[in-house]
Amino acid sequence: MTHLPTAADVETAAARLAPHVRRTPILRADVDGRPLVLKLEHLQRSGSFKLRGALNALLAGELPDRVVTASGGNHGLGVATAAGVLGVPAVVYVPNGVPESKARRIDATGAKLVRHGDTYAEAAAAARAEAGRYVHAYDDPGVVAGQGTVTAEIVDECPDVDAVVLAAGGGGLAAGAALAAGDRTVVTVEPTGCRAVHAALEAGTPVDVEIDSVAASALGATRIGDVPFAVLRAAGAVPLLVTDAEIVSAQERLWEEFRLRVEPAAAAPFAAWLAGRVPGELPCLVVCGANS
Structure with missing residues (x-):
């Protein structure tokens, strides 16, 4: 297997990327009487964290x-x-x-x-x-380390966050989070029809899955990458599933509450949080993209 990235690789990536990427805003809020933090990565150049x-x-x-x-x-x-x-x-x-x-x-x-x-x-x-x-979309150590800079910014600005919650497709963003999150819980959220990460963590090995979801254009990996899988399994990531109906409802709620217009994948963490499935007293939900 290709070598696995480390927390030090995320630190190196942060310094390397600083001249080229936006340090996206963080929003603290209360919804339905519960506190949460939103990382507005949909405001990144190119409209998502992928840059x-x-x-x-x-x-x-x-x-x-x-x-x-x-x-x-x-x-x-x-x-x-x-x-x-x-x-x-x-x-x-x-x-x-x-x-x-x-x-x-x-x-x-x-x-x-x-x-x-x-x-x-x-x-x-x-x-x-x-x-x-x-350049693989997620099964590349350099890509994973670069995605980890999203969580590094969260930890730097909001050290009281106790969980980082991310939409998961092939696992690159979530694996990067696991490298940068310290002792915080990393939560992966997928649609029930796009469950590559969930299925792999459940089976103990990467497996092929069928794809059918409103969020498939962003989360439609048919198999988790070997590098993300190894990182997420070692970190004890918590996999969660949400329905397409919950995703669409969360999209609408993000607009109603915050005037955030995002793509379906970006609403998946909020859908899990609204449903009460996310662990932690103060989770940070990564709003990952706006390219509908």
Whole structure:
């Protein structure tokens, strides 16, 4: 297996990324008489946390002549944005069903957009045949360490937070959180129809899952990455599931309460919290993206 990233790698990533990414705001609030903290990562450049991991992976070594990736949308936009920042040509493979808003934004960066297959896995298989530096959406130590900078900012600004709650697809964001969270509980939240992380932690090994959810474009990994799985299992992450109806309701509530308009995946942690499933007295929910 590729070497596993560490907390020190997250610290290195934070310093490396500081000139290029936004330190996104944190909002303390009370909803239904209960306190919570929201990390507004949907305000990140490119509209999601994905820029952090993509930039860190590219900056960790010698810049390639060309970067290639596959994505359900957000990671592709993050890689395309990172490549633009660094002056590197990019090719992004996406499934045929990618939301048009995400495809349009990837295309607008100047990256070459290629539609292929019906799932992320099919797009990824085709992308790997392209020449260039392939940046995996989540199964890459540099990507995981870069995503960990989200939680590093939370811990720095809100040390009293006792749980970090994140939407989980392939596990990169959650694994990064596990590296940076210290002794805080890391909670992964997935739709019942996209449960790659939950199924792997339950089975004790990565397994293939079927995908069917309103949040599938962001959380539609059919299998957790080996690197995220090893990190999350060692950290004792708590996996939770929410229904699509709960996600949509949470999206609406985020708008009503805070005027936050986010994509379905970003509402998943709030859905779990509203349902009373999230442990901790003061959890921080990561609002991960706004690319509907």
